[in-house]
Amino acid sequence: MTSWRPPVYNWWGAARxxxxxxxxxxxxxxxxxxxxxxxxxxxxxxxxxxxxxxLELERGIIGLVGANGAGxxxxxxxxxxxxxxxxxxxxxxxxxxxxxxxxxxxxxGYMPEHDCLPTDVSATEFVAHMAQVSGLPxxxxxxxxxxxxxxxxxxxxRYREIGGYSTGMxxxxxxxxxxxxxxxxxxxxxxTNGLDPExxxxxxxxxxxxxxxxxxxxxxSSHLLSEIERVCDHLVEIEDGxxxxxxxxxxxxxxxxxxxxxxxxxxxxxxxxxxERGVAVSSSGRxxxxxxxxxxxxxxxxxxxxxxxxxxxxLEQGRRRLEELFQPQASLGExxxxxx
Amino acid sequence: xADAPAGTIYDVGYQRYEGVRxxxxxxxxxxxxxxxxxxxxxxxxxxxxxxxxxxxVIALVPAIFQLGVAAVTPTELSxxxxxxxxNLIEVVLAIFCAVVAPExxxxxxxxxxxxxxxxxxxxxxxxxxxxxxxxxxxMLAITVIPQAIMFLGNGLAxxxxxxxxxxxxxxxxxxxxxxxxxxxxxxGIGLIIAAQMPRRAYSTVGILAAFLLTSIIAASVFExxxxxxxxxxxxxxxxxxxxxxxxxxxxxxxxPGTQIGEANFHGIAYAIDAVLVTLLMLxxxxxxxxxxxx
Numbered sequence: 001m002t003s004w005r006p007p008v009y010n011w012w013g014a015a016r017x018x019x020x021x022x023x024x025x026x027x028x029x030x031x032x033x034x035x036x037x038x039x040x041x042x043x044x045x046x047x048x049x050x051x052x053x054x055l056e057l058e059r060g061i062i063g064l065v066g067a068n069g070a071g072x073x074x075x076x077x078x079x080x081x082x083x084x085x086x087x088x089x090x091x092x093x094x095x096x097x098x099x100x101x102x103x104x105x106x107x108x109g110y111m112p113e114h115d116c117l118p119t120d121v122s123a124t125e126f127v128a129h130m131a132q133v134s135g136l137p138x139x140x141x142x143x144x145x146x147x148x149x150x151x152x153x154x155x156x157x158r159y160r161e162i163g164g165y166s167t168g169m170x171x172x173x174x175x176x177x178x179x180x181x182x183x184x185x186x187x188x189x190x191x192t193n194g195l196d197p198e199x200x201x202x203x204x205x206x207x208x209x210x211x212x213x214x215x216x217x218x219x220x221s222s223h224l225l226s227e228i229e230r231v232c233d234h235l236v237e238i239e240d241g242x243x244x245x246x247x248x249x250x251x252x253x254x255x256x257x258x259x260x261x262x263x264x265x266x267x268x269x270x271x272x273x274x275x276e277r278g279v280a281v282s283s284s285g286r287x288x289x290x291x292x293x294x295x296x297x298x299x300x301x302x303x304x305x306x307x308x309x310x311x312x313x314x315l316e317q318g319r320r321r322l323e324e325l326f327q328p329q330a331s332l333g334e335x336x337x338x339x340x
Numbered sequence: 341x342a343d344a345p346a347g348t349i350y351d352v353g354y355q356r357y358e359g360v361r362x363x364x365x366x367x368x369x370x371x372x373x374x375x376x377x378x379x380x381x382x383x384x385x386x387x388x389x390x391x392x393x394x395x396x397v398i399a400l401v402p403a404i405f406q407l408g409v410a411a412v413t414p415t416e417l418s419x420x421x422x423x424x425x426x427n428l429i430e431v432v433l434a435i436f437c438a439v440v441a442p443e444x445x446x447x448x449x450x451x452x453x454x455x456x457x458x459x460x461x462x463x464x465x466x467x468x469x470x471x472x473x474x475x476x477x478x479m480l481a482i483t484v485i486p487q488a489i490m491f492l493g494n495g496l497a498x499x500x501x502x503x504x505x506x507x508x509x510x511x512x513x514x515x516x517x518x519x520x521x522x523x524x525x526x527x528g529i530g531l532i533i534a535a536q537m538p539r540r541a542y543s544t545v546g547i548l549a550a551f552l553l554t555s556i557i558a559a560s561v562f563e564x565x566x567x568x569x570x571x572x573x574x575x576x577x578x579x580x581x582x583x584x585x586x587x588x589x590x591x592x593x594x595x596p597g598t599q600i601g602e603a604n605f606h607g608i609a610y611a612i613d614a615v616l617v618t619l620l621m622l623x624x625x626x627x628x629x630x631x632x633x634x
Contacts, residue, residue, distance in 0.1 A: 102367070102460075105459060107361075110456070115451065115452055116452040116455055117453065125383055132366070132370035133367045133374075134367065134460050135361040135366055135367055137362060147355065210354075214356075215356075
């Protein structure tokens with residue numbers, strides 16, 4: 001992963017990175033907070049979309065969850081400077097999003113939830129134009145456009161007018177225009193909207209790759225918890241414009257003491273044998289769910305399966321699922337350690 | 341690779357961009373250039389080119405006619421004087437604006453592309469400024485080029501091009517000045533209407549009405565109302581404003597029988613009026629994009 005370095009700006013807002021940047025001692029640069037909000041509030045008339053949000057996040061793939069209307073899109077638009085806050089402070093990579101918007105947005109990519117593409121230009125023309133509007137010189141914009149369209153799987157189709165693309169291809173163009181200028185942070189608002197299962201799968205794989213392999217920090221808004229669980233390493237939950245939790249995903253999906261066992265036949269016999277040995281067993285369809293007290297249970301399962309002449313198909317340590325955590329009765333007292 | 345199914349993601353490794361980032365000014369310039377190409381449909385389908393290119397050619401017709409006359413007549417014969425040129429093509433200019441302005445700004449609103457622009461290295465006023473600059477440049481092309489062709493053609497048809505240039509060089513700043521004022525005025529009015537009405541059909545009709553109806557209404561009010569009041573109504577009609585400052589730029593006196601002649605304003609009043617209206621339109625355009633929710 002590329003080391004994180006803050007951009008260097010000249011007097012009119014152009015910025016340099018890498019070998020062209022002014023020499024800096026990166027060891028002395030403190031690890032920057034990716035996003036910081038203090039009392040960030042947005043009201044539309046009497047409706048409060050975001051209510052005094054205090055948030056501090058470090059780099060990573062951050063999932064933003066909440067019901068429709070919870071304030072996810074409002075937060076993303078505030079962080080982009082697309083909306084003016086009613087009150088409060090918002091900073092991205094140490095820069096104020098409202099007063100330093102254009103400088104900051106050279107390093108931010110945005111993929112909106114809604115349709116946002118012109119129909120009568122080719123993907124190449126549009127993405128290259130967007131790269132230039134993000135500050136890249138024309139030659140670099142053209143070069144990176146070809147590369148980015150290759151990464152999102154549109155290289156062969158790049159000269160076709162966008163109007164003739166499928167929904168999945170349009171989503172890829174939206175992703176490409178957000179990625180083309182090599183941002184430090186990407187804000188993706190419901191990126192799998194309108195995609196079929198296969199398209200969704202591929203989009204999530206691509207997003208995960210951009211975050212983990214390309215080293216680009218990401219905020220991914222979705223109301224589908226399975227997507228967040230699959231892609232993200234940190235979760236921020238918003239409800240009615242308020243922060244509910246901001247926790248690492250590992251905390252939310254920690255291993256449980258439940259073992260899942262599947263055998264090829266006669267699961268009931270195995271269950272009876274284990275109960276005789278004092279193990280708490282319940283069944284869930286083809287699976288047996290065992291309460292694990294210690295590692296001796298694993299030996300017991302192995303021996304019992306062998307004694308009964310059964311075939312062991314699955315032996316899996318249970319993990320908590322996000323869906324379970326978002327049940328109304330769920331309580332998460334132990335998750336209060338914020339990522340920041 | 342040719343056999344791979346469409347949509348395959350090739351693993352070619354991701355390269356970080358370590359070059360220079362040119363910032364806001366470059367972003368404005370890029371948007372300006374892209375919009376200017378869009379004015380004439382460059383980079384778009386043929387159907388997008390037909391309207392603006394066709395109108396640009398029509399705007400050239402009087403100049404070409406003048407050239408033809410100058411070429412076949414033995415004496416210096418000026419059928420169309422420079423200060424009259426915009427009178428001849430004012431409807432063409434209005435239609436050009438009505439065709440182009442909705443594409444220039446309405447399209448980004450219709451397709452929601454505005455949210456992508458506002459999340460780039462631009463301020464909202466920058467967007468408005470780039471669009472305004474692009475339309476002004478497009479309008480300048482179809483106003484200055486015919487005038488320049490007429491000037492050069494008349495010069496080449498004259499007995500001595502050097503003498504012609506010496507006698508008429510003052511027309512050049514007049515051509516540029518009047519074209520700039522005209523382009524700013526028409527672009528400003530066209531863009532604010534197009535920005536308020538993203539649907540193309542509505543904004544096209546609205547822009548045509550703003551130029552043609554105001555001209556008809558102002559002329560009618562001038563004829564029927566008390567002249568002391570009615571003459572000021574002419575300052576609200578874009579076509580009358582253009583006629584007024586064009587005469588002033590070319591140091592020509594209006595014919596006494598015309599409304600501009602009867603209104604009896606000093607020519608500079610029309611020029612100042614044009615600047616004020618253009619600035620007002622630009623301010624309204626800034627305000628529009630400041631308030632718009634992407």
